[in-house]
């Protein structure tokens with residue numbers, strides 16, 4: 087906006103108090119520091135500040151003085167407000183909560199967090215996307231990080247996992263290449279937060295071990311509906327070590343109480359436009375309204391002998407252990423019940439590290455895990471800028487901690503006494519080693535030669551990719567074929583597209599053909615040589631989303647499109663039924679201030695143009711005939727109905743609502759019901775209408 091140049095006035099000095107008075111207008115929100123309502127505003131040195139609006143000037147229209155320590159301190163601090171964002175998982179959202187153990191694993195571990203049933207251990211849990219920067223959107227197709235810091239009585243335990251149980255690569259030495267390839271391309275700085283580009287697929291095409299993870303990444307797992315509805319996995323095998331020193335392998339799984347649920351791709355794309363912060367807002371609103379997200383923690387326990395009989399190597403992080411082979415045992419639950427007070431202090435500064443384990447939990451030889459044990463502390467030294475980042479409140483253990491590490495940037499502790507070494511005899515209360523301390527599991531290594539080698543047992547790259555694909559329902563398979571087609575269509579390099587289709591031939595011939603058709607390839611490219619021919623494993627229905635979705639409205643959102651005169655009784659009935667079923671309900675209207683049929687003026691929760699149906703799980707259109715006719719000419723209203731239908735959602739309509747369906751060429755099916763039939767609406771709202779999909783979308 088063009089600003090009018092102020093006319094210079096003869097310099098008449100005003101005191102800063104006078105200036106403030108002028109700025110404040112009537113000045114009745116003046117607050118005294120001492121004894122007043124608010125604490126005094128001070129500098130970082132505690133010097134009270136009298137004027138936070140004007141810098142110190144040589145004269146009212148003269149230059150600013152270097153002497154102004156209030157200005158200099160404020161600007162200097164501001165200039166340094168940003169810290170480097172995480173190299174991966176930069177975009178994140180976190181919450182406080184607790185973990186409660188329900189079943190003791192005392193037979194397997196001495197870790198108190200896994201043996202003291204009923205104990206509530208505080209946790210801080212951060213969810214993230216992987217590829218995008220800190221300011222990127224919440225809903226790209228991407229893996230979600232699922233990192234939990236348990237503040238146990240025996241020190242912090244960080245379970246730093248993802249919402250996918252396997253990983254792209256088998257060895258940490260490949261991680262920088264993987265990450266470089268998926269991030270925005272270095273010469274052009276795009277695309278942001280997307281894997282649909284040449285460098286990523288080039289790397290993948292030359293990394294056959296990634297194909298299993300690729301199947302997961304191209305499934306609907308990577309376009310979740312809500313962070314409250316994702317599963318979490320520790321990925322690697324870890325060890326539990328009991329009081330006798332005996333160890334058992336363990337894999338950790340988080341299972342959401344609300345059930346797992348994803349969006350459809352078109353919905354995810356439109357959500358990006360509707361709300362960049364969709365997942366963050368969803369988690370915030372759930373916690374603030376007391377609908378605390380909850381997960382069960384489950385374990386798969388197995389011995390060295392069990393592992394020897396698996397048709398894959400469990401130390402290979404591109405492999406999962408089917409639940410049908412080693413069942414999950416639920417041992418506790420995590421509830422997230424407190425939003426952080428400050429995003430930067432907590433969510434941004436939290437530092438997770440897979441090497442943080444209490445006595446009784448230990449690592450396996452998984453080469454990816456072994457590399458991770460180094461990487462996290464290392465990156466945090468530069469990201470947080472000091473070896474004392476463990477003293478930041480969100481990172482500090484909640485149990486006593488003491489050692490002889492001293493000094494360094496930003497040291498917050500003031501150790502007392504002469505002794506800063508160990509062993510020592512001069513100070514009785516200085517920290518010593520303890521018998522209860524961490525001991526590595528006594529594991530005997532094999533005596534083969536050292537070398538940069540990949541175990542032969544890691545050579546099968548396709549069997550589990552095949553297992554995953556063939557375990558999916560038909561709609562999910564179609565989504566995967568379409569996702570692959572979409573991603574590869576964004577790859578300009580022909581030989582990269584072809585190489586991926588070649589890999590797919592090892593997984594499933596039909597899948598390869600569908601993607602080849604989608605890409606318009608004249609013939610199927612050759613499959614690359616496979617070190618090991620893939621085997622067929624029994625399908626694992628537990629790998630599906632659709633087969634596992636809960637028929638529920640709990641934690642879901644229902645949107646009701648209304649306008650002046652909409653039938654208040656119908657709206658009341660729909661709202662009550664949805665609330666009773668555990669959903670939240672929002673009224674959406676073309677204007678915020680409206681009056682329903684009962685004549686009472688009210689505010690809608692959302693304005694139509696800014697509240698599309700993508701943000702809801704089911705919708706109702708309750709409108710007078712007249713409003714229906716009017717809104718049938720309004721693009722936002724028509725999109726509201728058309729998108730809800732296209733995204734396979736339950737829809738309730740009355741006469742006016744029907745006019746909008748008609749304008750959007752939306753037909754009736756089992757998921758479109760009369761607004762007066764509340765029961766039918768709730769039934770339709772609880773599930774996605776998968777039968778509808780082939781009618782609304784051409785899938786690969």
Ligand code: HDD
Nearest residue numbers: 172174175212231232233247248258261321457461462465
């Ligand atoms: Fe990682 C962050 C999960 C492999 C190196 N990783 C990071 C976060 C999660 C994961 C959830 C974000 C934590 C937070 O919210 O602050 N990473 C995984 C999983 C992996 C994995 C499940 C495979 C099973 N990561 C992995 C490897 C390396 C790293 C192989 C390096 C050798 N990861 C990092 C990192 C990050 C990180 C660069 C970035 C920021 C941070 O650590 O603190 O060190």
